[in-house]
Amino acid sequence: MPTRRTYAQYCGVARALDVVGERWTLLIVRDLLLGPRRYSEFLRGLPGITTNLLAKRLREMEEAGLIERLRGGASEAGHTYRLTPLGLGLEPIVQSLAQWGWHSMDAPRKAEMRQLEWMLVVLRPRYRGGVTLRVELVADGAPYRMLLDGKRAEISRGEVAAPDLRLRGTSAALYRMFREPPARGRSPSGVEVEGPVDSVRQLVGSFAVDELTFG
Numbered sequence: 001m002p003t004r005r006t007y008a009q010y011c012g013v014a015r016a017l018d019v020v021g022e023r024w025t026l027l028i029v030r031d032l033l034l035g036p037r038r039y040s041e042f043l044r045g046l047p048g049i050t051t052n053l054l055a056k057r058l059r060e061m062e063e064a065g066l067i068e069r070l071r072g073g074a075s076e077a078g079h080t081y082r083l084t085p086l087g088l089g090l091e092p093i094v095q096s097l098a099q100w101g102w103h104s105m106d107a108p109r110k111a112e113m114r115q116l117e118w119m120l121v122v123l124r125p126r127y128r129g130g131v132t133l134r135v136e137l138v139a140d141g142a143p144y145r146m147l148l149d150g151k152r153a154e155i156s157r158g159e160v161a162a163p164d165l166r167l168r169g170t171s172a173a174l175y176r177m178f179r180e181p182p183a184r185g186r187s188p189s190g191v192e193v194e195g196p197v198d199s200v201r202q203l204v205g206s207f208a209v210d211e212l213t214f215g
Contacts, residue, residue, distance in 0.1 A: 019064050020090065024049055024057050029090050032067065033121050035157040036082040047113055098122050116171040119178065120144060120155050123207050127153035131206040133199060136160035138168040148206060165195035165203065178209050
């Protein structure tokens with residue numbers, strides 16, 4: 001069996017790239033920052049990756065201690081993957097790369113995908129604080145948690161029990177809501193609001209979205 005490629009340099013940067021420098025690795029990490037994913041969900045969310053390459057990357061990441069596999073079925077497709085504490089340590093690196101990459105982003109190209117999840121990942125460290133709110137976003141039928149307290153924001157996949165605010169809509173409509181907050185007292189276009197309408201502005205305003213370019 002061939003060994004992994006290495007830069008063979010006694011340097012922290014080179015050693016890190018030995019582990020996470022292969023194509024798709026950091027995008028897999030990005031997609032796991034909102035919670036566990038199944039093999040089939042990776043394939044849908046990472047256009048361009050082949051099933052063989054995905055299996056290879058997941059195996060390498062598991063061997064490196066970045067992810068762990070939770071068995072949910074007899075086949076590869078039945079497994080769920082999640083980040084280990086070592087893998088979670090890559091979040092600041094992913095966030096810094098995103099910040100750096102925005103400098104070269106303009107309007108999205110014709111073939112480029114946009115996903116609400118990618119925006120939710122970069123929102124978390126841009127929480128301004130000072131808001132207490134339990135929010136459930138339902139984007140194209142998929143639920144996401146946004147649990148805000150005075151100091152931190154928890155953003156992940158899943159439902160929220162008894163939310164203060166529930167927002168339902170397409171991913172595009174919810175994506176647009178964060179870019180273009182609704183006027184005071186008005187619901188965002190294309191979004192069904194369950195809860196106080198003014199809480200929508202409070203939610204969007206609690207994040208430094210003006211510093212971001214989502215495309």
